Amino acid sequence: RYLNQLKEDDSLCRQAQTSGTFYLFHNLSPFLQKVGKKYLVPQLSAAEMKGILEKFQEAEQWIEKSVLIGCSDEHRPCFALDLGALDKSVIESELQGSFTDLRKALFVLDGKDSPLLALAQSLLRWHDSHQYCSKTGQPTQKNPAGSKRVCHASGVTYYPQMSPVVITLVSNRSRCLLVRQPSFPPGMFTALSGFCDLGENVEEAVRREVAEEVGLEVESLRYSASQHWPFPSSSLMIACHALVGAQRAEISMDTLELEEARWFGMEEIVEGLKREPSSSKQDDGSFLPWFPPKQAIAHQLICEWVQQQTA
Numbered sequence: 001r002y003l004n005q006l007k008e009d010d011s012l013c014r015q016a017q018t019s020g021t022f023y024l025f026h027n028l029s030p031f032l033q034k035v036g037k038k039y040l041v042p043q044l045s046a047a048e049m050k051g052i053l054e055k056f057q058e059a060e061q062w063i064e065k066s067v068l069i070g071c072s073d074e075h076r077p078c079f080a081l082d083l084g085a086l087d088k089s090v091i092e093s094e095l096q097g098s099f100t101d102l103r104k105a106l107f108v109l110d111g112k113d114s115p116l117l118a119l120a121q122s123l124l125r126w127h128d129s130h131q132y133c134s135k136t137g138q139p140t141q142k143n144p145a146g147s148k149r150v151c152h153a154s155g156v157t158y159y160p161q162m163s164p165v166v167i168t169l170v171s172n173r174s175r176c177l178l179v180r181q182p183s184f185p186p187g188m189f190t191a192l193s194g195f196c197d198l199g200e201n202v203e204e205a206v207r208r209e210v211a212e213e214v215g216l217e218v219e220s221l222r223y224s225a226s227q228h229w230p231f232p233s234s235s236l237m238i239a240c241h242a243l244v245g246a247q248r249a250e251i252s253m254d255t256l257e258l259e260e261a262r263w264f265g266m267e268e269i270v271e272g273l274k275r276e277p278s279s280s281k282q283d284d285g286s287f288l289p290w291f292p293p294k295q296a297i298a299h300q301l302i303c304e305w306v307q308q309q310t311a
Contacts, residue, residue, distance in 0.1 A: 168241070202240065
């Protein structure tokens with residue numbers, strides 16, 4: 001309720017900016033600090049933020065660009081701020097850390113920080129790409145919380161939106177199917193995924209995506225869970241398990257979408273879950289399969305399949 005009050009009450013939100021904490025980004029890459037073998041996401045106080053920004057003589061201007069991303073149980077608000085227009089080397093030197101691509105950060109961060117960083121990046125990206133009204137072409141204005149933008153010329157209010165995406169682990173009971181796209185890091189395989197078409201329900205989207213990408217017919221499916229995912233933009237990942245017939249398991253891959261699609265047995269999946277990306281390269285230059293990090297819902301789907309096999 002307090003979080004919603006901050007979104008609706010501009011003066012209350014501005015007051016909260018003076019007592020809240022801040023996650024820093026630079027061109028949508030979050031700031032991390034390495035402490036021993038762990039990577040942490042520092043939450044800077046308003047005073048620390050002011051000290052850093054004063055080095056650029058633009059403290060007041062930049063705080064206004066922050067967006068509200070959460071609130072602690074003690075009612076301490078948390079904001080995200082992208083300093084992409086400022087010299088990142090000065091900030092990194094001052095805070096003894098580095099701005100890291102979010103995809104890489106998800107592999108090394110504690111799970112509790114990942115959802116907030118994903119939300120922050122999505123919201124910051126949305127504001128960057130919605131600075132003008134699609135109806136009038138006039139500039140839009142962000143409210144202090146960053147929960148909306150308003151075109152005062154037309155009176156239109158814009159709110160951040162998510163795109164629904166189905167992500168599906170296909171199996172034929174004894175094996176599961178994983179795929180690679182050309183843009184993936186070497187050796188990484190994951191579950192099938194695709195955006196829902198307008199007018200589709202989840203079941204229709206799953207059946208269509210599986211048929212289009214690997215040429216298989218889904219016999220049955222069940223919902224697993226959902227997750228916000230910031231790539232390539234703000235998406236709602238709707239995770240499902242889909243079963244195909246064991247007698248109709250020949251893959252017909254869409255080569256425009258995928259680089260590789262193949263069946264994995266239980267033993268290979270278990271080994272892949274243990275494998276780190278850095279240890280997947282072999283002496284001959286090829287790569288052993290490895291899977292998305294624990295923070296990704298694809299990892300959850302694969303683990304659920306393993307549990308089903310061993311039950």
